[in-house]
Amino acid sequence: MDPAPPFAPRTPPAGRSLRGTALAVSLVWAVGAAVLVQFGSGLAYAPARSVAIANEEELRSAVDAQRRAADRGEATSVQAAALRAALVGELADPAAVAALDTAIGSLDEALDLPAPVAPITGAHPPDEPTVPAWDRLAALVELSAELPLVRERTIAFDATATLLADADSAVDDASSEVFTAAVGRAQAALDATPNASTRTRLDLQYAVDVTAEAGDAAAFAALADAVVAARDAQAAEEAHRRDEPRRAEIEAFARSLSNGVALDFTWSYEAAGVSSDGYYAGTAQFWPEGGGWGLITLTFSVADNWDDENARAVVVHEVGHTQVIRDACHAQFTGPAFAGDHEAWATAWAIGMGYDLPGSGIEAYGRPSDEQIAVAATCR
Structure with a gap:
């Protein structure tokens, strides 16, 4: 009987193979990779989602500010047009009226500019472990595409709101100058009618006192009427003293x-x-x-x-x-x-x-x- 060799390879047990072993190793790698993707996507998505939400809130605020500025501008434009139509007669200072015309034109031009268009942003899945990694990855890609557009449009809405607000303020300032000039001229008329009836002089003094605060077409017209009444009363008194x-x-x-x-x-x-x-x-x-x-x-x-x-x-x-x-x-x-x-x-x-x-x-x-x-x- 020959002696046994010092080493003999082991025969694999029945039913097992090297292919099965490789499959098991692949599965282990795949599970590990999925865990890494899930973990990694969570780390990237959480801050990106927070930045996106903050930027979209800024955009909403900018959109609201632009709309409010447009609404105020429209109201100011209507009031200014009514005032401009009333600016006739001796109380209307030509230089102040010209400045108001310029301001109204600038406001109307600003109102006629097309408003920026707000981008439509997607929904952002919550940052929770139960959200699949691929959903978070897809949302992360979407956020990366949206972020520059959101910032760009926020800047555009802010700029439009500022333009409208500045134009609106310019009309207010020009209107105030119109009334300052008108009140000065009305006060001069009051000083020049000492013999007008007390009633008409009190009416004119009241109009002088409240017109600048009211600042609208009706106030200007009332002031102009009061000046006419005082001048008429002065003339009537002079005639009365002469005739009686x-x-x-x-x-x-x-x-x-x-x-x-x-x-x-x-x-x-x-x-x-x-x-x-x-x-x-x-x-x-x-x-x-x-x-x-x-x-x-x-x-x-x-x-x-x-x-x-x-x-x-x-x-x-x-x-x-x-x-x-x-x-x-x-x-x-x-x-x-x-x-x-x-x-x-x-x-x-x-x-x-x-x-x-x-x-x-x-x-x-x-x-x-x-x-x-x-x-x-x-x-x-």
Whole structure:
């Protein structure tokens, strides 16, 4: 029997082969690669997704800002066009109007520019292990393509919003200059109409005070109307003084007694329910606005018989009514001596002014007490 060789190769067991071993190794490599891809895609996708979401939020903000700027610009354009149509007459400063025209043109050009188009971005799968690696890889590729376009469009929307906002502000500034010039001219008109009626001067002063703040076509038109009214009233007063010198003299006499209370006058055949036939009569209305002013109505008979001291007493009585709006006299009028009795007050005030006559109110309302006369006399 021959001896056994020192080494003999092992015979593989039945049913196994080298091919099966290679397959097993491939499977192990594939599983490992899949794990690496899943892990690697997660590392790359998470920050990319965060950047994409932040950029898209900036884009949405830019789109909203552009739309708001466009809406404001449209509203400003409409208001400015209405104002421009109202800018006629002496209050419209040519240089300010020309600047407004330029600003309106620039705003309209900005509004006519086509708005940028926002890109349509894809959905971004959540960054969770349950999302397959291939989905995250596909989303990562999509994000890489979208990111430059999102940034580009964000810049475009921001630029458009800025352009619109600047154009809108320029129109506002030009409108303000228009009103500044108009108010200056209106104030000059007010200063040039000292003899216009108090009512029209107060209306013009009010328009001067509020027009610049209102800043619209209606305010400009109201200011222009108030200027015309004051100028018309000034002309009417000048004509009145020229044509009715006696009445003008009486009005000047009344104003000399009014202690700063501005007075307007009307003349009528009737006043206080009586006519000029056989009576001297008048009424007084008064208001605290504008530092206090009054409107006195007198019958024609007062002017026709001005040499009669009783006619003068009627005028003094009516001026006395207006004194109760003065701080120096209101407390006496409302105090215990008069308790707000207008006729007793006006009569006592006229007597205290030296017109102790029937026309001072004594005939119509009775003689006030000596105490009342003394209290009214402190109102000077």
